[in-house]
Amino acid sequence: MxxxxxxxxxQFFNYPPCNASRILQPVRDTREKxxxxxxxxxxxxxxxxxxxxxxxxxxxxxxxxxxxxxxLSHEARETFLSAxxxxxxxxxxxxxxxxxxxxxxxxxxxxxxxxxxxxxxxxEDSVMxxxxxxxxxxxxxxxxxxxxxxxxxxxxxxxxxxSADDEGxxxxx
Amino acid sequence: MASESxxxxxxLFNAAExxxxxxxxxxxxxxxxxxxxxxxxxSEDDPPRFASLRxxxxxxxxxRLIWIPSSQPNASLPSSLPLSSITHIFSHKKSIKSMxxxxxxxxxxxxxxxxxxxxxxxxxxxxxxAKLWECWRGRAWEEDEKSESEASSGSGGxxxxxxxxxxxxxxxxxxxxxxxxxxxxxxxxxDKSLQDAFQDLNALMSKAKEMVxxxxxxxxxxxxxPSSQNGGGDxxxxxxxxxxQQWMLSVGIISPVTKESAGALYHQxxxxxxxDFVRIPLExxxxxxxxxxxxxxxxxxxxxxxxxxxxxxxxxxxxEKFDVPVMLRKFDSGVKVIxxxxxxxxxxxxxxxxxxxxxxxxRTGVTASDAALTLKIAPAMAKEHLLSAETxxxxxxxxxxxxxxxxxNLFPEIDPTDLHLVxxxxxxxxxxxxTSLLSV
Numbered sequence: 001m002x003x004x005x006x007x008x009x010x011q012f013f014n015y016p017p018c019n020a021s022r023i024l025q026p027v028r029d030t031r032e033k034x035x036x037x038x039x040x041x042x043x044x045x046x047x048x049x050x051x052x053x054x055x056x057x058x059x060x061x062x063x064x065x066x067x068x069x070x071x072l073s074h075e076a077r078e079t080f081l082s083a084x085x086x087x088x089x090x091x092x093x094x095x096x097x098x099x100x101x102x103x104x105x106x107x108x109x110x111x112x113x114x115x116x117x118x119x120x121x122x123x124e125d126s127v128m129x130x131x132x133x134x135x136x137x138x139x140x141x142x143x144x145x146x147x148x149x150x151x152x153x154x155x156x157x158x159x160x161x162x163s164a165d166d167e168g169x170x171x172x173x
Numbered sequence: 174m175a176s177e178s179x180x181x182x183x184x185l186f187n188a189a190e191x192x193x194x195x196x197x198x199x200x201x202x203x204x205x206x207x208x209x210x211x212x213x214x215x216s217e218d219d220p221p222r223f224a225s226l227r228x229x230x231x232x233x234x235x236x237r238l239i240w241i242p243s244s245q246p247n248a249s250l251p252s253s254l255p256l257s258s259i260t261h262i263f264s265h266k267k268s269i270k271s272m273x274x275x276x277x278x279x280x281x282x283x284x285x286x287x288x289x290x291x292x293x294x295x296x297x298x299x300x301x302x303a304k305l306w307e308c309w310r311g312r313a314w315e316e317d318e319k320s321e322s323e324a325s326s327g328s329g330g331x332x333x334x335x336x337x338x339x340x341x342x343x344x345x346x347x348x349x350x351x352x353x354x355x356x357x358x359x360x361x362x363x364d365k366s367l368q369d370a371f372q373d374l375n376a377l378m379s380k381a382k383e384m385v386x387x388x389x390x391x392x393x394x395x396x397x398x399p400s401s402q403n404g405g406g407d408x409x410x411x412x413x414x415x416x417x418q419q420w421m422l423s424v425g426i427i428s429p430v431t432k433e434s435a436g437a438l439y440h441q442x443x444x445x446x447x448x449d450f451v452r453i454p455l456e457x458x459x460x461x462x463x464x465x466x467x468x469x470x471x472x473x474x475x476x477x478x479x480x481x482x483x484x485x486x487x488x489x490x491x492x493e494k495f496d497v498p499v500m501l502r503k504f505d506s507g508v509k510v511i512x513x514x515x516x517x518x519x520x521x522x523x524x525x526x527x528x529x530x531x532x533x534x535x536r537t538g539v540t541a542s543d544a545a546l547t548l549k550i551a552p553a554m555a556k557e558h559l560l561s562a563e564t565x566x567x568x569x570x571x572x573x574x575x576x577x578x579x580x581x582n583l584f585p586e587i588d589p590t591d592l593h594l595v596x597x598x599x600x601x602x603x604x605x606x607x608t609s610l611l612s613v
Contacts (some may be wrong), residue, residue: 010592015570033584040589
């Protein structure tokens with residue numbers, strides 16, 4: 001996972017009420033705005049840094065603010081990440097709610113990207129393993145969901161290979 | 174001592190004990206009452222029954238007449254005569270003859286001997302005579318006999334102190350044993366008085382209990398159905414019911430009957446008084462004051478007849494029924510305050526807005542104490558206003574190790590679709606400027 005120092009943090013990142021290291025805003029309208037801003041910020045960051053997955057307890061760059069010496073509370077992280085999931089109609093990848101997939105593209109967007117990818121590389125009617133599909137380092141889970149979506153549209157077929165985790169794709173785009 | 178033994182020098186008087194400075198030694202319970210100087214005591218009989226005592230001080234006590242020679246050398250010794258032996262005092266007849274004579278008293282001793290007391294000096298003769306009658310009639314010696322015949326070891330009640338000190342402050346020499354005994358007697362007398370007092374207190378308490386149960390019965394009666402079963406005399410019944418209510422109110426009992434209506438008269442009056450009173454403290458507190466603060470102010474001003482918190486609460490609640498310029502208000506947090514009806518939340522909000530949009534406070538935010546100082550109101554009130562402003566969206570909060578701080582709410586000005594956009598106009602821009610002044 002790349003961490004580029006040149007991601008520019010917006011000004012409000014240093015606004016103490018926004019940073020909410022201990023509490024989220026109690027007033028509903030204000031809180032909703034706070035969550036919204038964070039959601040957009042996280043998505044922006046993940047898109048620019050090609051982050052597909054955030055571990056809630058991991059050292060995620062945005063979650064700690066060395067400038068004002070604070071880091072987000074667990075409650076805040078969970079709230080923001082839930083908002084991310086809601087946006088992308090995604091789910092926590094684990095029962096313990098620790099792994100959050102970040103869909104800075106929606107699944108259907110990824111499906112569209114796959115189709116474009118197939119067309120641009122002349123892979124219509126070809127067969128390849130899932131592993132071989134390299135799309136910006138896309139996370140496997142997300143890729144599978146996108147592929148399934150394309151499969152539903154009838155533009156590819158998924159099949160299992162010789163080993164259990166060796167899946168293949170036949171495009172018929 | 175029961176009766177004095179007559180060890181006399183000349184048949185009538187006893188030898189009187191005197192101190193080295195010539196003061197008479199008083200007996201227990203004996204109190205000195207009067208003193209006259211230049212007194213002669215003569216026997217009226219012929220031949221005289223006793224040798225005359227010339228030129229001495231005559232001291233009247235509750236028990237005796239004591240004659241002490243006023244100058245040495247004197248042929249006579251200090252002498253005393255118990256008042257108990259006086260059988261008759263002759264009335265003093267004023268005649269032309271007596272005007273030229275020195276004043277004198279004549280009394281009879283043992284029904285036989287007549288003594289003449291001649292006063293040659295200047296003194297309050299009349300006062301002496303009156304006192305003599307008083308002491309003779311007082312018969313103090315009889316009480317002594319009574320208390321001594323009771324075989325108690327010296328508990329003489331409150332008269333002990335009298336016996337030790339003369340009326341004019343002379344101290345009777347009694348020695349250490351006497352002092353200790355006196356102390357002992359005082360303890361016992363105090364103890365007895367306390368016991369008596371507690372008896373009274375117990376009696377009072379049981380009476381009080383009766384009173385309370387009586388008042389409770391009356392209260393129950395008032396609560397019960399007003400329609401009388403007897404039919405006739407309804408007016409009387411109502412009249413006496415009202416009287417009862419008034420009486421109960423006057424002793425401070427809340428009337429349950431009128432609770433649902435405008436409120437008991439007591440509370441109405443209190444409510445009006447309170448509305449008048451709150452004006453000044455309210456002004457001083459900046460237009461809003463907590464109920465607890467007002468409770469303190471009001472009771473402090475009253476001094477006595479303090480009101481209970483419940484009374485205050487009820488009085489405030491009654492305001493909405495009267496046309497008074499003050500009102501009770503309850504914040505979301507539960508804090509209750511008194512404020513002027515004319516109080517404007519908008520006005521306070523605008524003052525808060527001015528405060529938090531200053532360059533410094535944009536950056537640092539404000540605590541309740543900061544706001545209290547600037548707005549000149551109590552910190553608890555300031556906090557309520559800040560919370561209220563937060564609910565209205567003017568402010569938002571941050572919890573830091575220093576505590577709770579409130580900031581001007583910038584969230585509305587930030588565009589989620591363009592996170593880096595900072596408009597030229599608007600407070601967000603000012604905030605950025607304020608913070609960048611400090612950035613390294």
